Amino acid sequence: xxxxxxxxxxxxxxxxxxxxxxxxxxxxxxxxxxxxxxxxxxxxxxxxxxxxxxxxxxxxxxxxxxxxxxxxxxxxxxxxxxxxxxxxxxxxxxxxxxxxxxxxxxxxxxxxxxxxxxxxxxxxxxxxxxxxxxxxxxxxxxxxxxxxxxxxxxxxxxxxxxxxxxxxxxxxxxxxxxxxxxxxxxxxxxxxxxxxxxxxxxxxxxxxxxxxxxxxxxxxxxxxxxxxxxxxxxxxxxxxxxxxxxxxxxxxxxxxxxxxxxxxxxxxxxxxxxxxxxxxxxxxxxxxxxxxxxxxxxxxxxxxxxxxxxxxxxxxxxxxxxxxxxxxxxxxxxxxxxxxxxxxxxxxxxxxxxxxxxxxxxxxxxxxxxxxxxxxxxxxxxxxxxxxxxxxxxxxxxxxxxxxxxxxxxxxxxxxxxxxxxxxxxxxxxxxxxxxxxxxxxxxxxxxxxxxxxxxxxxxxxxxxxxxxxxxxxxxxxx
Amino acid sequence: xxxxxxxxxxxxxxxxxxxxxxxxxxxxxxxxxxxxxxxxxxxxxxxxxxxxxxxxxxxxxxxxxxxxxxxxxxxxxxxxxxxxxxxxxxxxxxxxxxxxx
Numbered sequence: 132x133x134x135x136x137x138x139x140x141x142x143x144x145x146x147x148x149x150x151x152x153x154x155x156x157x158x159x160x161x162x163x164x165x166x167x168x169x170x171x172x173x174x175x176x177x178x179x180x181x182x183x184x185x186x187x188x189x190x191x192x193x194x195x196x197x198x199x200x201x202x203x204x205x206x207x208x209x210x211x212x213x214x215x216x217x218x219x220x221x222x223x224x225x226x227x228x229x230x231x232x233x234x235x236x237x238x239x240x241x242x243x244x245x246x247x248x249x250x251x252x253x254x255x256x257x258x259x260x261x262x263x264x265x266x267x268x269x270x271x272x273x274x275x276x277x278x279x280x281x282x283x284x285x286x287x288x289x290x291x292x293x294x295x296x297x298x299x300x301x302x303x304x305x306x307x308x309x310x311x312x313x314x315x316x317x318x319x320x321x322x323x324x325x326x327x328x329x330x331x332x333x334x335x336x337x338x339x340x341x342x343x344x345x346x347x348x349x350x351x352x353x354x355x356x357x358x359x360x361x362x363x364x365x366x367x368x369x370x371x372x373x374x375x376x377x378x379x380x381x382x383x384x385x386x387x388x389x390x391x392x393x394x395x396x397x398x399x400x401x402x403x404x405x406x407x408x409x410x411x412x413x414x415x416x417x418x419x420x421x422x423x424x425x426x427x428x429x430x431x432x433x434x435x436x437x438x439x440x441x442x443x444x445x446x447x448x449x450x451x452x453x454x455x456x457x458x459x460x461x462x463x464x465x466x467x468x469x470x471x472x473x474x475x476x477x478x479x480x481x482x483x484x485x486x487x488x489x490x491x492x493x494x495x496x497x498x499x500x501x502x503x504x505x506x507x508x509x510x511x512x513x514x515x516x517x518x519x520x521x522x523x524x525x526x527x528x529x530x531x532x533x534x535x536x537x538x539x540x541x542x543x544x545x546x547x548x549x550x551x552x553x554x555x556x557x558x559x560x561x562x563x564x565x566x567x568x569x570x571x572x573x574x575x576x577x578x579x580x581x582x583x584x585x586x587x588x589x590x591x592x593x594x595x596x597x598x599x600x601x602x603x604x605x606x607x608x609x610x
Numbered sequence: 611x612x613x614x615x616x617x618x619x620x621x622x623x624x625x626x627x628x629x630x631x632x633x634x635x636x637x638x639x640x641x642x643x644x645x646x647x648x649x650x651x652x653x654x655x656x657x658x659x660x661x662x663x664x665x666x667x668x669x670x671x672x673x674x675x676x677x678x679x680x681x682x683x684x685x686x687x688x689x690x691x692x693x694x695x696x697x698x699x700x701x702x703x704x705x706x707x708x709x710x711x
Contacts, residue, residue, distance in 0.1 A: 150650060151627055157646045158635040164697040167646050171690040174653065181656050185663045195662050198676040202658070206680030210688030217692065225692060226645045233652045233685040239678035240657040247671045261614055356644055362651040367624070369657040371617060379617055380624035381653040387628025388647055395635060485637055492640035499699040510637060 135187035142180035143377045149173035150381055154388055160505075177377055219500050220457045223490040227284040227355050230362050234276025237365035238332070241269035244372050245320075245328050265371035267317050270328070271335045272365040278339030279358050283351050287489065291344075302345050303409070309338040342408065350407045352490040353396050357404075360389025396491050402548075427566055427578060432585040435593055438560050439600035445522035445558075447478045449514065451551055452498065454488050455528020455563070461591035462501035465527065468598050469503070471607035481507050482514040482524075482551050484532040511551060518555035526553060526561040526577075528590050534575045545573055559583040562593045642696045649689025655682040 150173045156166025185191050191199075210229075217225045245266045285291040312334040319327025346354055367382030397404050442448065450469065456462060469479045481498060488494035495508055509517075518524070526533055529551075536543040537550040553559050559582055566578075577583055586593050601607065635643055662675035 151631060154628070154631045154647065154650070157643045158632050158639060160636060160638060160700060163639060163642060163700070164694065167642070167649075167690060167693045167697055170646060170650055174650070174655070174686055174690070177653065177656055178659065181659045181663075185660075191663055192666070194667065194672065195665065198662050198665075198672045199659065199679065202662075202676035202679035203683055206683035207687050209680075210684040210686070211691060213684075214688045214691035214695065219696070222641060222645070222692070222696070225688070226641075226648055229645070229685045229689045229692075230648050230651070232681040233648070233654060236652070236654040236658055236678045236682035236685065239674050239681070240654060240661050243661050243671050243674040243678070247665075247668055359644060359648045359651060362648070363628075366651050366654045366657070367621060369654050373657045373660045374613060374617075375656055375660065376617060376620045378653055378656050379620045380627075381650060383621050383624030384628035384631070385647050385651040385653075387625045388632045389628075389644075389651075391629060391632045392635065392640070392644060392647070395632075396640065483637070490641050490644070492637050492642070495638040496641055496696050496699065505638075505700060508638070 139184040146177040231280030238273030269368035274335035275339035279343040282343040356393040435596035453529025459590035464594040474607035521556040524556040652685030
């Protein structure tokens, strides 16, 4: 029998299948792009499915259609605009922003259904207990996702720094208090109170802020990934609220996948999820500890010219790019320098620390933008044994990820974090604007080693000078 | 109760599927995967749509649904486009190398 009901189920099934294939494909380099399009297609199908089903059941009122179109236009156009405008360096912020908006959407749906129970759709869902639970979950998780993501974005943008008061242990009391407040609100909702709903919204939003604000910028990627998982959970809860199995399955998939991804990232940074969430920012707890603000002695600095001379004589060069490189927008100049070296027959590799850039994998994206061949990007475990056979290491805007303290100094807050063993190389050049500390605020012992030379200056400018010097030396001139 | 029990099964199986789908992810793909998964989590568009369709002539509800739809679509469309932009840079590289050879 041909019935719209069956078509709707078929569309839903195909959409779920495509979504699953999409997530699966996104975890392999070769299939990633197609997988992303597949997932987008699945989303489009799912939307058509809802519209199709509705128009067959009761029809869609004209006014509803107008509201749908206006919402689509505003959200869609803004999305297209932002997606095209955002520079690759700002990717973490933008993902956080998108994620926050997804959370906001679930939050609004849940509030809408709670205020106007007419909108509750599935007849079977009139079981008010379940409906209440799913509304509560959707509001709670949606609100945390929203405010947490916005705080994460603001911190990554540098609009918000970690205030000192929130670093104190007192913050746990505040967050706990907010949690209790949320529970009280839930109790009120369970007795049919509407005040409880608003109390829940407010306390959850504040809780999202309170938890995220104390987390250091270096841990932000983990937080975004976790919040991404939350937004999946919020979507699944919204699925219970409006009675959509497709929403539940997609939300659950994203929620679970996000959780796994979060764990993978934590492993890369050698941090446990618990210490990321409750430990506060690395280095900030130290306060007046001797480690912080320590003076550097024995610093050797040199000019771009000397650096170029050493590079000319090298056979094997490893570049260690960090976020500073991206901030200076120097990827492209770097690529010109390495092209010269490659033409001159020097082997060039890039050592990519798992958390290089500001999000795992961020640096790979930035270097890919500058046309660096994918094969030259070496992961930490691959490149570390090769440093002793390396003539020159160029550290560009990276700091904590090359700090030997992480291996040698048990008292260091960085101790245990996997780092790149650049000090094993014959010569290390650190290109840096000044002697300021890295993200963690911890002194870097590498700078004082005998085989390390500092080249002071903005990464883009130094690389530009380097390019000129290398050309004058005749490096890479095709004969 | 049929929808409810079905819904819990769906939740359970969906979560298991999500856990299984992501096994070993190369670090290169962490950022795109995160942004792709993020786009998928914008699936709340469906909830927003349902809300609008069922709202009848309830103006506040229509407005809420519409705003919710806007937020969700911002997430979905922006998320997929941004992911595609990132992944395009990886695939560009491999295809160009083929041209050279």
